[in-house]
Amino acid sequence: MELIDFFWIIVKATIVAVALLSFSNLAVLAERKVSSWIQGRVGPNRTSIPILGAIPVIGTGLTKMGLFQPVADGLKLLLKEDPVPAHVNKFYFFLAPIAAMIPAVTTVAVVPVGQIIENGVAVPLVLADLDIGMLFIFAVSALGVYGMILAGWASNSKYPFLGGIRSSAQMISYELSMGLSILPVFMWSNAPGVESGLSLFSVVQNQQFVWGIIFMPISALLFLVSIFAETNRLPFDMPESESELVAGFNTEYGSFKFGLFFAAEYAHIIVGSGIFAALFLGGWHPLPFNPMGWELQPSGLLGALISMGIFLGKTFFVVFFFIWIRWTLPRFRYDQVMKLGWTMMLPLALVNLIVYAIVFAFIDMN
């Protein structure tokens, strides 16, 4: 590999990582804003930056929208005292937030965020268009749970420990149905004669005619619920469950280390939303139902931007959906989470898989 290519990859990776973290920061703001709207409140509208915030319309408008709030939040997390309790296992205690953050940022590498049509050939806008994209995602994102288990264990304290245990149990329970739920998607994209592997790009391209969610609604539902569980979002936020476990696995954490957990959670959500958008919402395909297969995007840079916009729009809608659900549903009881995972989701995923396998077999026979 030439040095220049390597350099480009570094630049692109940095851009993507920074973008992801910025989005996760904005997602925090979105969470606060949406929750306040749902509750009839206004949300953050006070934080301002001295000179910028004083600009008549733009500055005051941004202040009103709370756009300076993430800066303040981030600064606060950075500058606060970082206490390390005496009873913790220091090495793992420090390792845990890093272990939580890395998978969240890594998985984004294989998520295609758009396409660019060059000479009639669609090329994905992705850091690494791996054949085994989905497998990579499963493999890496499952590592995220180590962050929580480590945090729970290294904290050497009962509430974090319970949170860590719950997190791992929940991860195991839902990983299965999550994997099973998307098998039909890849079965479909790997129709006889097509070599798309587990690449997300080809899955998206496959949905040009119709979005996955339309002909595989059960899969979509199972996958969606599973990401909720995987990202520890309400109503599945067992590891944290404030009302029971203080703050769950991150009880003993503060300042920047807590900030890493916090950012990782939202990065997870964004990546999860992106994958959902790619798998079931047609990625950058604007129409849910396009039987004629119209190519709706121009080629070149403009088309790339449009496709990226569409993809990000869908992703943000799913993020919004995450938030929306959080402020609508109460938390499950722990046993209910387990029961749902093992007695409902898993059988349903199996049945779903078998049904689609049979259906695809019939289609392929014809």
Place this chain on the structure above:
Amino acid sequence: MAIKKIERKPLTLAEKSYLPQIASGLKITLKNIFRPTVTLQYPEERPEIPEGYRGVPTLVKDPNGREKCVSCQLCEFVCPPKAIRITPGELDEESENAHVEKGPKEFEVNMLRCIYCGFCQEVCPEEAIWLQDTFSVSGYTREELVYKKDKLYELGGTLPDDHHKWDKKKAAENSGNPH
């Protein structure tokens, strides 16, 4: 004790799946997003203080500028959290209010203790202590939040006097009656 057994209707499949309920919940929260907010932008916007609001207890003066309080200490007596502390004193013989004889030398309301019950206003025979519209109390020290007499009069201002009890008394004292 009779126990009544109530037959629960078995849940339908849709109900068991819980999804319609989630959908209806989402509908409600979505509706809420588009409803106007009820938040009052506090320091800029102020709530409308209704009549009879019980804010901070204040001392008031009558239209002649006379302090109405005669330090009878009934409010101190009735105050449930013992927030009021009065040091009674005799009014100066030379002052134009000498006919009232008694007034508070010191009058302290400990705002950290006050529970805004309004008993002091209710019990006051001179209508001198009023819970008015001030509701925002803040300070850096505990001492600061023990409101002294001058602060209480500053907050209270002047209220009309419906009875002119002491004015009438002074007039009678000045005119006297012949015998």
Place this chain on the structure above:
Amino acid sequence: MSEEQKDDGLISVFIDDEEVRCKPGTNLVDLVASVGQEIPHYCYHPKLSVSGNCRMCLIELGMPGRDRATGEPMLNEDGTPKIMFFPNPAIACGTKAGPGMHVRTKSEMVKKCREGVMEFLLINHPLDCPICDQAGECKLQEFATDYGKGYSRFVEQKVVKPKRTVLGPRVMLDDERCVLCSRCIRFSKEIANDDVLGFVDRGSYSTLTCYPGKQLENNYSLNTVDICPVGALTSRDFRFKMRVWFLKETPSICTESSVGVNTLVASREGKIYRITPRRNDDVNDTWMPDSGRMLYKEVEADNRLSEGGNIEQVPAYLESDKLAYVGSAKASVEELYLLNRLSRATKSVANYVVGRTQEGDELLISNDVNPNTRGALSVGFIESLPGAELSELGAKIDSGDVDTLVVYNEDLTAAGISVEQLAKVKIVYFGTASNATSEAAELVIPTQSVFEKEGTFINQQFRLQKFLEATPGPAGVAEDLVSFSRLLNHIEPDTGKLETAEAVWSELSKEVSMFDGITFGGLSPEGVQLDGSAFKHLPFCEGKTLHYEPAVETVEAEA
């Protein structure tokens, strides 16, 4: 009425048809009060002559009827005696109980009478309860709630009378509040023998005033404030200081002289505001001297001791074998007892008490200034009457027979010991106030004043009277009994803890025959009369006081 009952000299009076047995001639107001009811009254006072001018105590009076022609008792149809009620009401205070008398205190007519009297009294009364010191203990207020109208029908201008009149150095008068009961006039004349008050301008403008050129300045003037049923007479010391409903009243004993006036100490949150007399018909009736009322100021006096040494330092001084104790006849029986135990337990050379005498006023100030001379004698702290000069102690100091002194609340320089003599000895000083002796002392232990502790005094009549703790005393000052008890425990570890008056009395009642069967808790507020015959031979320097006549031989001995 049976023959047997007649023999005890009591008669039957019927109050609202309830039979009450009483001595003939009992005042009806007192009689009704003795059965737990109240006839409202302003001018009547049990210790003063009856003037009957307030008309508040009107009642209906009746006697069993007798047939005019035959003299036979008139009977109702059911055979009970027929009661003939007088058509007009009578004043209860001016009526003495007679056999068979019937009294109605709650009838419609009585109620109307009282309402009428109340309305008249309130016509000219200023509406200044909020500034009136009497509010809360004002009879006019109390009866206005019972019999008042709640509003006034009087539309004319109220009578204007002098306000803020200075009657004397301690008494202020507000004539507008006066209900003309004349209690103060009668008190000055009958009890204080200082007839300076009187009414002038009789009629609508009746005004209480002093005789021209005179002042109400006798030493009993503040009693007029106590007996004033309204707020007309007020104490200049207590005026506008504190509302009475805040005051906690603790029974106490005045330490002014050996009369042992019963008092109530009124305090709020550890601060004493006034001292008022407590009725004790065997000692002070309902009076007390003005001078005794000011004693509470010592509590917050400038020379009050609140810091000093530790009680742990005292035992080192008690090891001397040339030790002498100077107690105080102002100390309580308990303290003197513990001091005596202490003196017996250590190698004490002698115990002393400083005697003080003065010219009594034949009323409530006796010749013996010390309130507890008899207590010091009773517990055996001293054997004979104390002298004013401690010349014997001075001699012992000079001769070197005494090198350590434990002084309890006495200034030895006032008792004939010179400062040079004090300098020759080591002094441990227990006391409430600093003085020349405390200055000379090596160790000063602050103690509590009489208002801050409990205990007993024995007065000139050998009456044992107790006082209770009114205020907690300055922070860090140990109770006297606790200090002495700890010292005693240090020397005699077997002795039990005698840190409360109750505990001391459990020992004291066993040890001193005079105190047999007495417990501190069981001591009634009026006190108990002891048998002082054991000390009959001592020439007490007492003259006549209100309820005390000196024994004849004592007077002779003095003469």
